[in-house]
Amino acid sequence: MKTQEKLKKEKKIKTYKTVEEAFNVKHEAARKFIQSIDISQIEVLHPTKNP
């Protein structure tokens, strides 16, 4: 029983085959979120500086 519970728990942890795939998923999720909001609020809080 314990083994089954452990297996179920391990199944819940999504793993990726490659580092590139995993990073792409995370970056794409962040990109979609930022595209969905008004970025002017970010510019106000974090104004652009001259390099």
Add this chain to the structure above:
Amino acid sequence: MEEPSYKFNKIEDKLTFEFDSVSSTKTIKKLIQYNLIDERISLYNLALLDVLPNGGISDLSVSNNDDMPMILSTVFQTVVYFFDKHPVARIYIQGSTASRTRLYQMAIVKYLAEIEQKFKISGYINSGFERFEKGRNYNSFIVSLK
């Protein structure tokens, strides 16, 4: 941050870093990558991954290495390194789970006075970003140099 940190290595020319989380029972490779997600505002996403003992890659594993402060301190060191190379950029940070985001928030609160000497930090809550304040539960964060 006064917490000790792991030595990290930069991988190739990309904005990727690696370090080992070490305990008496195991060593887990951690990877951090910064990726440009919005050119208009030079916003980079910070992502953290684990390389599991079976070779799989995960952002949800719980390593139980009892070194979270050291891991977060190491992530912070890469942030400092990143801004040294990209001083006008902004970094977007969100944990892979709500509890992990909460961990990040607790670390920010703990070192807020020190962080705010060099950085501007905001949090996303109630459909908008606002200046980071203690006692608020944010969904994500943005950091930039002052």
